[in-house]
Amino acid sequence: MTAQVIDGRKAAERLSHEVAAEAASLREAGLHVGLATVLVGDDLAAGVYQRRLGTVAGRLGVPVRQIKLPGETSESALMERIRALNEDPDVSGILLLRPLPARISQARAFAGLAPEKDIESVHPENAGLLVLGVPRFVPSTAASVFYLLDHWLEETGVDRAEFYRRSSITVVGRSDNVGRPCLALAAHRNAAVQSVDEWASRAGTLGWHTRRADVLVVAAGRAGLIRAEHVNDGAVVIDVGINPVRDESGRTTLVGDVDFGSVVNRARALTPVPGGVGPVTDLWLIRNTIHAARELAVQRREAQ
Numbered sequence: 001m002t003a004q005v006i007d008g009r010k011a012a013e014r015l016s017h018e019v020a021a022e023a024a025s026l027r028e029a030g031l032h033v034g035l036a037t038v039l040v041g042d043d044l045a046a047g048v049y050q051r052r053l054g055t056v057a058g059r060l061g062v063p064v065r066q067i068k069l070p071g072e073t074s075e076s077a078l079m080e081r082i083r084a085l086n087e088d089p090d091v092s093g094i095l096l097l098r099p100l101p102a103r104i105s106q107a108r109a110f111a112g113l114a115p116e117k118d119i120e121s122v123h124p125e126n127a128g129l130l131v132l133g134v135p136r137f138v139p140s141t142a143a144s145v146f147y148l149l150d151h152w153l154e155e156t157g158v159d160r161a162e163f164y165r166r167s168s169i170t171v172v173g174r175s176d177n178v179g180r181p182c183l184a185l186a187a188h189r190n191a192a193v194q195s196v197d198e199w200a201s202r203a204g205t206l207g208w209h210t211r212r213a214d215v216l217v218v219a220a221g222r223a224g225l226i227r228a229e230h231v232n233d234g235a236v237v238i239d240v241g242i243n244p245v246r247d248e249s250g251r252t253t254l255v256g257d258v259d260f261g262s263v264v265n266r267a268r269a270l271t272p273v274p275g276g277v278g279p280v281t282d283l284w285l286i287r288n289t290i291h292a293a294r295e296l297a298v299q300r301r302e303a304q
């Protein structure tokens with residue numbers, strides 16, 4: 001079997017028309033929409049994402065503030081910046097890029113975000129709402145994974161609700177902003193959900209788990225982790241990983257967590273990197289920023 005390649009750029013193009021229209025209607029209504037991205041240190045993948053968001057937001061006419069703090073920034077200095085953004089009326093969405101330096105508590109930093117501006121739903125209140133099935137914001141990466149899956153099912157003519165109900169979905173990786181939200185969304189679709197982390201790899205049981213999946217979502221941040229031997233015949237494989245690697249000429253390129261060349265001969269459908277989950281993630285984050293602006297305006301009106 002040669003897998004169908006799920007085209008994230010095409011999906012992003014479709015979504016961008018919707019998001020651009022929403023952004024325009026907000027501007028006409030005179031509402032403040034603005035994105036602030038905060039990067040602490042110099043992680044390569046996070047830097048790529050911060051730059052991309054700048055470009056995508058610019059194209060959609062959404063003002064963006066790209067804040068770069070040195071790796072040695074203290075937790076209290078970061079919290080001070082977050083507080084200022086929480087209060088800034090020109091900022092409707094705040095994205096705190098991961099990874100944060102080990103010295104800084106991610107949990108405390110997330111809890112310091114104003115829930116109304118926490119467009120990735122990492123604040124405990126929003127993370128709780130997500131698990132309960134009533135998200136304030138659907139986190140952009142998980143939203144992108146299921147947007148691509150839902151559309152692929154629709155195009156293929158498969159009944160979505162029934163497909164999910166009888167599917168086993170395995171998510172490799174369970175970080176707060178990627179793996180865990182994917183598990184929550186999979187559970188909302190009534191799938192049988194499995195979560196795998198690095199311990200499974202160490203225990204040698206990774207393949208045992210992943211081969212049971214009808215849908216395999218991979219978000220580990222390990223280039224080439226998943227090969228054909230890890231994949232069930234006819235599974236749908238969604239590759240979230242973004243791994244900068246140097247090629248022979250010394251140039252940095254991005255590869256996923258899935259060994260595309262071997263898995264393409266085993267899966268039924270597969271997302272590439274680049275051009276899969278990434279482009280949709282960008283747009284979804286901007287969309288959440290727009291929705292936040294609308295909600296903030298309602299709150300301001302009610303407070304008057």
Ligand SMILES: NC(=O)C1=CN([C@@H]2O[C@H](COP(=O)(O)OP(=O)(O)OC[C@H]3O[C@@H](n4cnc5c(N)ncnc54)[C@H](OP(=O)(O)O)[C@@H]3O)[C@@H](O)[C@H]2O)C=CC1
Pocket residue numbers: 045098141144172173174175176177178179196197198199200201206219220221222225239240241242243277278279281282
């Ligand atoms: N395409 C997109 O739109 C996006 C891509 N990304 C990319 O997705 C990847 C994951 O990001 P993120 O969740 O933030 O990363 P984290 O490093 O925060 O989490 C990685 C997770 O994967 C698990 N893991 C690591 N190695 C293995 C292994 N060998 N076998 C099984 N599980 C493993 C870890 O397990 P444990 O818990 O045991 O440590 C952890 O749960 C990165 O490459 C990132 O750049 C992120 C966001 C958006």
Ligand SMILES: Nc1nc(=O)c2c([nH]1)NC[C@@H]1CN(c3ccc(C(=O)N[C@@H](CCC(=O)O)C(=O)O)cc3)C=[N+]21
Pocket residue numbers: 045046047048049052095096097098099120141177242254273274275276277278279281282
């Ligand atoms: N709080 C937080 N949320 C994140 O979502 C987050 C993060 N921190 N830290 C870093 C990682 C990495 N990440 C990327 C997402 C999309 C592309 C992307 O769009 N890539 C293009 C390729 C770009 C190119 O080729 O230049 C694609 O997949 O097609 C890249 C990187 C989000 N991350």
